[in-house]
Amino acid sequence: MNAYDLTGQVAVVTGGAQGIGLAVAxxxxxxxxxxxxxxxxxxxxRASAAGLGGRAEGHGVDVTDAGAVQALADACAAAHGRLDxxxxxxxxxxxNAKVVDYPVDEWxxxxxxxxxxxxxxxxxxxxxxxxxxxxxxxxxxxVAGKEGNPNAAAYSASKAGVMALTKSLGKEHAGQDIAVNCxxxxxxxxxxxxxxxxxxxxxxxxxxxxxxxxxxxEAAAMIAWLCTAENSFTTGGVFDLSGGRATY
Numbered sequence: 089m090n091a092y093d094l095t096g097q098v099a100v101v102t103g104g105a106q107g108i109g110l111a112v113a114x115x116x117x118x119x120x121x122x123x124x125x126x127x128x129x130x131x132x133x134r135a136s137a138a139g140l141g142g143r144a145e146g147h148g149v150d151v152t153d154a155g156a157v158q159a160l161a162d163a164c165a166a167a168h169g170r171l172d173x174x175x176x177x178x179x180x181x182x183x184n185a186k187v188v189d190y191p192v193d194e195w196x197x198x199x200x201x202x203x204x205x206x207x208x209x210x211x212x213x214x215x216x217x218x219x220x221x222x223x224x225x226x227x228x229x230x231v232a233g234k235e236g237n238p239n240a241a242a243y244s245a246s247k248a249g250v251m252a253l254t255k256s257l258g259k260e261h262a263g264q265d266i267a268v269n270c271x272x273x274x275x276x277x278x279x280x281x282x283x284x285x286x287x288x289x290x291x292x293x294x295x296x297x298x299x300x301x302x303x304x305x306e307a308a309a310m311i312a313w314l315c316t317a318e319n320s321f322t323t324g325g326v327f328d329l330s331g332g333r334a335t336y
Contacts, residue, residue: 090309092316095120098168099315100161102151102209103178105132108228108273108311111304112175115312117144121173124164126151128178151178151205154212161212171216173315174225176209179246184239184285195242202246206253210268214261223266224315227254231272231330239288247272251326258324269314269322273329274302298331 099116103109104125113136117123122143127133130148137146149160165171182198183191206227217223232240233247254270261268275292293301307329313319314327328334 089115089118090313092119092312092318094173094316097121097172098124098164098170099173099175100124100126100164100171100209100213101175101177102126102149102205103228104175105129105136105146107177108304108307109175109177110136111308112177112311113144114140115305115308116173116175116315117141119312119316122168124168126160126178151208152200154208157205157208158212161209161216165216170220171213172220172223174209174213174217174223175228175311175315176206176225177228178205178209179228181240182242184288186239187241190242198242199246199249202243203249203253206250210253210257214257214266214268217266218261218264221265222317223261223264224317224319225257225266225268226311226314227268227270228311229254229270229272229326231274231328231334234272234326234334234336237288237292239285254326255324262323267314267319267323269319269325269327271307271311271314271327271329272334273307274331274333295333296331297333300331302329302331 099121101109101113104113105127113123117140125133125137125146126149133146137144179202229250230247232244236244257268
């Protein structure tokens, strides 16, 4: 495992109680950062933070609630004096169905978590980075946002929106030494699979040239570097984690 020096830095990881978010939190924590796990499941967030040991906290928050996200960001910044890193990993898969059969409420639920939640989080956290003239943010998109998975249009559209949001934020904050990038993972075998039909899981696996799903620690390895000062030039970028599936 490559060693990074994040000593003294404070990192917010949304969706940090499990899956890719927790793997990233573990890697950042091992690099010396104080890690704040934000998750819908407050109890699990606190338990996951306890598992990391010192320099870790778990907080419950619904990223679809802009006011709650803003209040938590401000409270964390006040308590720790700074927010240096944001990894926005909170997201849901939603149901699988064709667009013509897709329930309207389900469409809005997925967009609200996956895209609006990213907007709320970045809007609340990035001003604290700007105030100090430094920051690193990584948004978790998906290869589905590049290619558009059939029977998963809401998820695909939300993740395409995350990529566009990343590009806009990267340009808006480029002059403040704030790098905003995103990654586009193929599927990893996490609890998000519980929301998917087995046929959809099989479809996703069939599209990966590596012939296997992404491991969360593999995702964390790339994301951790994007969170460091060594990532000093690239911003608004989209980094592939698709096992060869993506061709652009």
